[in-house]
Amino acid sequence: MTEKDIQLFSDRAEAVHASVARVSSMEEAYKYAVDLCAEKEERKPFPGCPKDLSNKPGKIIAAPTLSDDQFASLKGLADAKDFKLIKNNMRSYLGGVDIGFTFADYGIIDTGTIVLNCPNEELRLATMVSEAHIAVLPVAKIVADAYDIEDILTGWMKKADYTAFITGPSRTADVERVLTVGAHGPLYLHILLLEEV
Numbered sequence: 001m002t003e004k005d006i007q008l009f010s011d012r013a014e015a016v017h018a019s020v021a022r023v024s025s026m027e028e029a030y031k032y033a034v035d036l037c038a039e040k041e042e043r044k045p046f047p048g049c050p051k052d053l054s055n056k057p058g059k060i061i062a063a064p065t066l067s068d069d070q071f072a073s074l075k076g077l078a079d080a081k082d083f084k085l086i087k088n089n090m091r092s093y094l095g096g097v098d099i100g101f102t103f104a105d106y107g108i109i110d111t112g113t114i115v116l117n118c119p120n121e122e123l124r125l126a127t128m129v130s131e132a133h134i135a136v137l138p139v140a141k142i143v144a145d146a147y148d149i150e151d152i153l154t155g156w157m158k159k160a161d162y163t164a165f166i167t168g169p170s171r172t173a174d175v176e177r178v179l180t181v182g183a184h185g186p187l188y189l190h191i192l193l194l195e196e197v
Contacts, residue, residue: 006139006193008109010193013107013168016167018167018169018190019189020191021191021193022193022195025194026070026073027073030073030074032190033077033101034074034077034083037061037081037098037099038081038083040131059099060083060086060096061074061085061086061097061099061101062090062093062097062125064126065102074101088122090122090125090126095129096129096130096131097126097131099133100126100127100133100134101126101136102126102136103135104135105141105152106142106152107141107143107191108145110144110145112167114135114189115149116164116166118162119159119162127166127186132187133190134190135166135190135191137191137192169186
């Protein structure tokens with residue numbers, strides 16, 4: 001992967017309203033997540049959501065795929081800001097989460113898209129009910145196009161895994177062709193390009 005390829009991926013992701021930043025370690029990625037959570041307004045409950053799901057006080061970060069050590073590292077930073085960090089039981093937070101923190105499996109230069117293999121519901125929900133989705137993408141996992149990972153995608157499909165191709169924040173123009181951002185998922189997508197070896 002060349003510097004030119006990384007820049008091209010970043011340019012194309014930003015063209016579809018994703019934010020792209022480079023980080024040199026997971027610790028830097030955790031700090032980014034906590035700082036972003038501190039900057040944003042507390043989420044607003046989804047209209048019509050049952051009160052037991054929407055009235056969760058305080059800011060919430062969901063990180064369902066972190067290992068125990070990674071979770072502990074992020075929890076230390078979240079606790080210092082009095083944010084709740086969750087890993088499981090996403091169905092109890094369907095009223096919304098402030099930050100969803102995940103790992104992208106691949107990045108596609110052609111469209112500025114990230115690819116996530118989501119074999120479990122916790123990960124799928126974290127990428128759908130959060131107001132801001134932060135995806136950590138190792139630069140070594142950036143490829144030119146989907147054909148470069150065709151065998152991997154076929155393997156996931158054969159296992160009946162849910163695979164998400166995410167290009168920018170959620171948006172739709174279904175109703176009267178008026179563009180609406182965040183209608184079916186996060187309002188913001190932040191891609192952290194991890195350079196750690």
